[in-house]
Amino acid sequence: MRFTLRQLQVFVAVAQHESVSRAAQSLALSQSATSTSLTELERQSDCQLFDRAGKRLALNALGRQLLPEAVALIDQAREIERLLGGKSGYGSLHVGATLTVGNYLATLLIGSFMQHHPECRVKLQVHNTAHVVQQVAHYELDLGLIEGDCQHPDIEVQPWVEDELVVFCAPQHPLAQRGSASLEELTHEAWILREQGSGTRLTFDQAMRHHPRNLNIRLELEHTEAIKRAVESGLGIGCISRLALRDAFRRGSLMPVETPELDLRRQFYFIWHKQKYQTAAMREFLEQCRALTTGVSRSDQIVLPPIV
Known part of the structure; x- marks a missing residue:
């Protein structure tokens, strides 16, 4: 050669x-x-x-x-x-994840993976969907876990688990007592939303696309935790993944507002380059992710592995 x-x-x-x-x-x-x-x-x-x-x-x-x-x-x-070199374990794994997946699923999944394979060097990068797709396309990531759309011709996209956004408010908000709201009622509220270009905002905008009236968007923030804090403070209502809100709902610090007129469902996906060689670490991690969601119909029903 x-x-x-x-x-x-x-x-x-x-x-x-x-x-x-x-x-x-x-x-x-x-x-x-x-x-x-x-x-x-x-x-x-x-x-x-x-x-x-x-x-x-x-x-x-x-x-x-x-x-x-x-x-x-x-x-x-x-x-x-x-x-x-006599090493039978895995070498390295470089994963990219979008914000909801990265903050509420990927970190614990990777922690569990590293417990079983402590010799493996694992990196996790959390960015928006567009950035993760670009990194996968340039072979900078082994695989991605995303919540937005991916139409890149060189990337394999496989569905993972369904997710759902939910409108929510502070416990003292009038909508908290009713537990639901119509589209007409929602137009009179102040909104705290994710920024334009995020997968969460795209799903929300698509759900609202047939409603002709403009919303009163008070704040656009890049992080779900900041949105939760703003809504808790009474600045408005929000709409993010149920997965990101399930602990707050259990505590009662935030309250769900059901919206039967809105379809806020979406999908989480695995992505990798079509010509990427799948290492043993990649295959094992994907199997672990799929095993975690066996029999689960929605992301907020996932029982997360304990990290000890």
Whole structure:
């Protein structure tokens, strides 16, 4: 073979960062060593893998074709290296999750996974759906757990478990006594909502799309906990996942407001790159996630594993 695994590793890093200097930092190599490795790979193969525009390097057609093969080969090489080193466990797992999934499910799932596989190096990144999809598409994440829509042509999308948003208010709010509200009544309330572009806000806006009147949106916040605190303070009513509210509902610090005229159901999904090599850690983690939701019809019914 005219190439080395190190050269392929450098190629993948440059493809992901679109910069030799940033790739060098991620690999803990000097910039000159990184540049030399990439140059040698192209010279030995008599081909060009990037279009160069100043300091930015963008994959050309051949580079885009090579990237998934190189990522898969490196992943398999790491597993072989562990086996040759006498390590039968899992190497690493890099998961991305959207905010609701990440804050209320993924952290405990990963904690349980690490209890069973303490040798595995696990990373969790929590971002909005668009960011997680982008990272999966660029092979920066092994897999994603998302609550929004994904139409990326290179990404495999599999349904996981159904979720449902719910309108809620403070215990002292007039709607708390009634426990339900019509669309007409909701238009007279002040709202505390997630920001535009979030999966939660998209589901809410789709549910309200046939209602012609504008809502009084007092605040738009990026975090569900901030929305819960604002609603508890009496600033307005909100609408987020039942999963994020179930402890508050049990305590009575917040109250659900049922809205029969609104369809606030949505789906949680698994996503990964279609050409991504599925490591043993990926397969085990996906199996654990599916096992957790066996027989469960909605996310707030999940019995979460205890972390000790």
